[in-house]
Amino acid sequence: xTDLADTLADEMTARLKDDVLFIETDRSVEETEAFCTRHAPxxxxxxxxxxxxxxxxxxxxxxxxxxxxxxxxxxxxxxDLSRFxxxxxxxxxxxxxxxxxxxxxxxxxxxxxxxxxxVAVDRTSAIAxxxxxxxxxxxxxxNSFVAPETYDVILHCGLLYHxxxxxxxxxxxxxxxxxxxxxxxxxxxxEGADKFDCKFMNWHAKGNHNYWALSPETIRYLFAExxxxxxxxxxxxxxxxxAGTGMKRTMMWFRKPA
Numbered sequence: 001x002t003d004l005a006d007t008l009a010d011e012m013t014a015r016l017k018d019d020v021l022f023i024e025t026d027r028s029v030e031e032t033e034a035f036c037t038r039h040a041p042x043x044x045x046x047x048x049x050x051x052x053x054x055x056x057x058x059x060x061x062x063x064x065x066x067x068x069x070x071x072x073x074x075x076x077x078x079x080d081l082s083r084f085x086x087x088x089x090x091x092x093x094x095x096x097x098x099x100x101x102x103x104x105x106x107x108x109x110x111x112x113x114x115x116x117x118x119v120a121v122d123r124t125s126a127i128a129x130x131x132x133x134x135x136x137x138x139x140x141x142x143n144s145f146v147a148p149e150t151y152d153v154i155l156h157c158g159l160l161y162h163x164x165x166x167x168x169x170x171x172x173x174x175x176x177x178x179x180x181x182x183x184x185x186x187x188x189x190x191e192g193a194d195k196f197d198c199k200f201m202n203w204h205a206k207g208n209h210n211y212w213a214l215s216p217e218t219i220r221y222l223f224a225e226x227x228x229x230x231x232x233x234x235x236x237x238x239x240x241x242x243a244g245t246g247m248k249r250t251m252m253w254f255r256k257p258a
Contacts, residue, residue: 008082015106016076019067020045021098023105023131035130039123044068044096046131068098071157071186071251078234079184079253084109087152090176092142093159097124097135100155104133109153114140146172152181160187160219161201162209167222174226180258183228188213188242189250196221199247213247220252228254 015022025032025048032052036042041060045068047053055066075081085107091100094113103109113135115121121137128135143165154173163169173183190199190213199213214222216233223231231254238248 008085009080012076012081012106015102016069016073019070019073020047021069021102022047022049023101024049025132027130039127042096044098046098046127065095068096069102072099072102074235074251075184075253081107084153084182086110088112088150088178089153089155090114090147090151091155092145092173093157093162094120094124094137095158097127097133097137099157100124100135100137101128101131101133103153103155104128104135105131111135112151113137114142114145116141143169144172145176147176149176149178151176152178154181154183156183157186160185161211161213164211166212166214170222171226174223174228174256177228177256179256181256183223183252183254185219185252185254187219187250187252188247189216189219189236190245190247191215192246199245201247216250216252219250223254228256230255230257 023046027050029050029052032048032050036052036054036057041058042054043060043063044065045053045055072081087109089103089109089111091111091113094100094115100111100113104111116139118139121139125137142159143163154177156173160166190197195215195217197215198218201210201213220231231252233250233252235251236248242248
């Protein structure tokens with residue numbers, strides 16, 4: 001890497017080390033506290049340079065995520081995120097916007113994000129504006145959304161197993177990539193006796209929006225089928241809720257050849 005690239009890679013490592021989103025801001029403490037109060041309860045941790053943190057405000061009981069940048073940190077340890085500087089990014093299922101805001105604010109990416117509900121779009125758009133991150137969010141169905149050859153990078157984190165039409169979702173993601181574009185995927189996977197075994201997980205976490213935990217080999221096959229012929233598993237780990245089930249959280253990288 002060049003000296004500039006080395007510097008940017010080191011900066012990304014420093015910004016990701018605590019797994020929370022640090023926001024440099026010139027807004028006052030009073031203004032920031034009022035903002036955090038207005039948008040509570042929070043699912044993730046934002047820490048502002050003026051000392052205010054969302055940790056001091058009510059936390060959502062719905063899937064709280066105190067380590068919201070852990071996935072980006074794990075990816076960065078294996079796939080240098082600094083190479084995405086200035087790229088056009090799609091964040092599928094952006095949640096509370098932390099990955100989108102990080103990529104826009106600190107890598108200068110042009111970030112679009114889709115979610116299933118207008119309330120999520122409105123709230124996250126307000127958070128991004130307050131943080132000074134020029135992101136665009138809107139409501140769309142990740143099963144069917146497609147923007148042919150538009151994006152350099154797609155963040156597909158924590159979403160695949162929530163989608164009822166995985167075949168179409170993967171096809172549309174691959175179609176939305178520019179030639180040479182890359183996908184960072186994190187999902188629940190299952191490894192059974194056969195490399196293509198999958199597990200129906202509708203029961204998991206008492207949710208009726210959890211569908212299939214696919215095997216890593218099945219995921220690789222799907223992405224290759226739709227043009228992302230370069231791909232590999234970059235990380236895999238158990239979490240408490242999955243212990244003993246044969247399921248893991250798996251992180252994968254894919255690329256559509258130029």
